[in-house]
Amino acid sequence: MDSVREWERVSLPAPRPRVAVEAMAGEWVRTNDKPQWIGALDVRVDGDALLVRVYGGGAGPSPQDWGVARTDTVYAGWLTSGDAAAGAFVARYRLPEADVELQANLNLGLLVVATYVRFRESGPYSDRFTREFFWRDE
Secondary structure (H helix, E strand, C coil): CCCCCHHHCCCCCCCCCCCEHHHHCEEEEECCCCCECEEEEEEEEECCEEEEEEEECECCCCCCEEEEEECCEEEECCCCCCCCEEEEEEEEEECCCEEEEEEEEEECCEEEEEEEEEECCCCCCCCEEEEEEEEECC
16 A cells, blocks of 8 residues: 555654753852852753752851762743743752752842752751852853
């Protein structure tokens, strides 16, 4: 049979647009002077992902340099449009004392960073959530 019946055709979904991760790249410093869990972030492009280096902010058991993590996921900024500029990302860190999920999103020119900290051993610190604000250091 020369023609393909309608039910035999395979419909492939259109490819998703690339998320423009470059929108989140740069050096980000905290917006206030008091000690925080995070002092600064250095976000670099790595293909379709980001490499995120976190520097401690002098509070609690936050190491001075968390090292570099590749983002698990980078999310587009708008649900209702075809705009695929990056708006958020997730990265994970294994620190000497804790495992950390770091979630960041762009909001009004600031990088809002939330951390979910889970300490592996019992001790003086309980698991915690932090939220901090950073501006891009030009």
